[in-house]
Amino acid sequence: MTPQFILEGTVVGLAVGSIYALIAVGFAVLYKSTKILNLAHGELVLFGGYLAIALTTAAGSLPVPVAFALGVAGTLVAAAVLGFGVERAVMRPLFGQPLLSVIIVTLALGYVIRGIMVGIWSGETRTFPPVVPPVTVRVASVPVPLVGVWSAAAAVALLVLLTLFFRYTRWGVSMRAAANEQLTASSLGVSLRRVFAYAWAFAAITGAVGGILLGLWLGVNFALAAVGLKALAALILGGLDSIPGAILGGLAVGVLETIVGGYIDAHVRLFGHPLHGFKEVTAYLVILLVLMIRPYGLFGTEHIERL
Amino acid sequence: MAYARPCGDFKTSYAQDVALLDVRLYRVGFLLLVAGLLAAPWLLGRWLFLLNDIAIFAIGATGLSLVMGFAGQISLGHAAFMAVGAYTSWFVTAELRWPFVVALPASGLVAFVVGAVVGLPSLRIKGLYLAIATLAFQFLVEYLIVQTVSGMGGTPVPPMDLLGVPVNTEVRFYYLALAVWVGGAVLATNLTRTRVGLALMAVRDRDYAAQVLGVNLLYYKTLAFALGAAYAGVAGSLFAHYNRVIGAEHFSLAQSIDYVAMLVIGGLGSVWGPHLGAAFVRSLTQVLKIAAPLLAATVPMLGRATTSLREVVFGAILIALLIWEPGGLATLIRKLKRYVDLWPFPH
Numbered sequence: 001m002t003p004q005f006i007l008e009g010t011v012v013g014l015a016v017g018s019i020y021a022l023i024a025v026g027f028a029v030l031y032k033s034t035k036i037l038n039l040a041h042g043e044l045v046l047f048g049g050y051l052a053i054a055l056t057t058a059a060g061s062l063p064v065p066v067a068f069a070l071g072v073a074g075t076l077v078a079a080a081v082l083g084f085g086v087e088r089a090v091m092r093p094l095f096g097q098p099l100l101s102v103i104i105v106t107l108a109l110g111y112v113i114r115g116i117m118v119g120i121w122s123g124e125t126r127t128f129p130p131v132v133p134p135v136t137v138r139v140a141s142v143p144v145p146l147v148g149v150w151s152a153a154a155a156v157a158l159l160v161l162l163t164l165f166f167r168y169t170r171w172g173v174s175m176r177a178a179a180n181e182q183l184t185a186s187s188l189g190v191s192l193r194r195v196f197a198y199a200w201a202f203a204a205i206t207g208a209v210g211g212i213l214l215g216l217w218l219g220v221n222f223a224l225a226a227v228g229l230k231a232l233a234a235l236i237l238g239g240l241d242s243i244p245g246a247i248l249g250g251l252a253v254g255v256l257e258t259i260v261g262g263y264i265d266a267h268v269r270l271f272g273h274p275l276h277g278f279k280e281v282t283a284y285l286v287i288l289l290v291l292m293i294r295p296y297g298l299f300g301t302e303h304i305e306r307l
Numbered sequence: 308m309a310y311a312r313p314c315g316d317f318k319t320s321y322a323q324d325v326a327l328l329d330v331r332l333y334r335v336g337f338l339l340l341v342a343g344l345l346a347a348p349w350l351l352g353r354w355l356f357l358l359n360d361i362a363i364f365a366i367g368a369t370g371l372s373l374v375m376g377f378a379g380q381i382s383l384g385h386a387a388f389m390a391v392g393a394y395t396s397w398f399v400t401a402e403l404r405w406p407f408v409v410a411l412p413a414s415g416l417v418a419f420v421v422g423a424v425v426g427l428p429s430l431r432i433k434g435l436y437l438a439i440a441t442l443a444f445q446f447l448v449e450y451l452i453v454q455t456v457s458g459m460g461g462t463p464v465p466p467m468d469l470l471g472v473p474v475n476t477e478v479r480f481y482y483l484a485l486a487v488w489v490g491g492a493v494l495a496t497n498l499t500r501t502r503v504g505l506a507l508m509a510v511r512d513r514d515y516a517a518q519v520l521g522v523n524l525l526y527y528k529t530l531a532f533a534l535g536a537a538y539a540g541v542a543g544s545l546f547a548h549y550n551r552v553i554g555a556e557h558f559s560l561a562q563s564i565d566y567v568a569m570l571v572i573g574g575l576g577s578v579w580g581p582h583l584g585a586a587f588v589r590s591l592t593q594v595l596k597i598a599a600p601l602l603a604a605t606v607p608m609l610g611r612a613t614t615s616l617r618e619v620v621f622g623a624i625l626i627a628l629l630i631w632e633p634g635g636l637a638t639l640i641r642k643l644k645r646y647v648d649l650w651p652f653p654h
Contacts, residue, residue: 097633111622284443
């Protein structure tokens, strides 16, 4: 493992990781304020990617950057509407029901969303019209596709925006209050319904942005839904209820799978067989190890047990 | 006797109190159910494969119900245990050339040991964190299958042979699966009302409190995982010989999640739950699988969209069912039982 390999891995890994981090933050916000683990998150990512591509292509007569901007704006609005709709139609009747039932409902919701998307857009990989010129730039003397730099920048910008939202706006503060202690927040006048609705809208929007960024980079196909799970793994690594943890977890998963997974994929042989595809497993193995040492993730609040 | 549970039906002994079928109506009902299952090949005809499919997954779901419903440990790697059983069975029959009679218990045993090992982290990792740890196991097993034995394709499994009788028809397989299914279900039901089951439920409700009361957490948590895995292993062995070909896609994460769905739909912490859930999920899957092409043939306009229609309908039915009754089918049955008990009075 040469220093050059590690450097390259770190840069590319950070770029991918920033997208994971963004998706994981959506997860974390939803988990913190509603305690629901959203198994439809991968589908929300797909939804963003596909819809943005469809809208951008539909506006094809306009110049590409304008069409793309319109497509993204349309997707974000649609994602917000989807988030609110899901909360109102499916999650509100289940308020206060056993958690596992609610989690299975999110899974079923994922089936529905995916089924509808397959029906509309069928299964093939789709790509954006050339929004970003397909060139590589050098970051710290490492060649990175320009798309990677863009998506990392976009993810960072969005993370900053989210942080500011949670810190300074009225709704951000009430969402944090609800996340901290639902009953207390509720008795202090925070509308839990509205907080839940916002949390779902947030999850849908961050998922959609993640989908758009990944779509710009790799194109969108249905394998992308696995990214939702990887974001979940990143979130667990950082600690389920910690937003900085989700960000660091996402970056760590991106870097780890690029460096460790990439190295093992390319160089390690077991009984003479090369280990293809180890990259996909690396993140989970690392998480297993981390959890054995820190059962609540790196930054999760430790649950102190008493009788 | 007009009523299911007559007035003054007092229980005077411990045996009466813990009896599984305490009223005549339930005893008769259970006998009718068993008789119906025994007669199923004549009743269902060529649709018997549905019941075979349900039997296999109900055995697996019973195992998951011990882990999740009774011991309260979330597992997202149940299909991986099924894979362990399936590949053990394949190894024993195809490579060692030992009979199926050895392979079936061997699959259960190997899965039991693997389950105990995988269950060890549950002492330290809890709740959703544990779910992710089991997810890691799931991905690892899928990866190992693809890398070592099956590759991206499948591995052929030799036909079944039970003490010289070839199990080569749906009907023969059905009676074998039924025996394992009912045996496994009775064993699990008995477990839940004896020391082990009570200890598991104590762990589920509050593991720390259970420990204070003298429940050995190390023993019971690993036991729950090991037993659950053993059931999945047996189901995997049956599946391998029924399907005759096994590959990574049969034991994918989607299957693991389907198991969790079966359990939640059936009802957690109920002995009937896994069977009802498996029956519901599997028959819904199969019916939609059959109905979709029919629909495409009658309404050609839908065309390609029917394949995705299956997913949409499946998801929508799950959502509707769980919004209507979040406790699952077992809660519905409990309400029905209560209604029958009190009939003809409303309460």
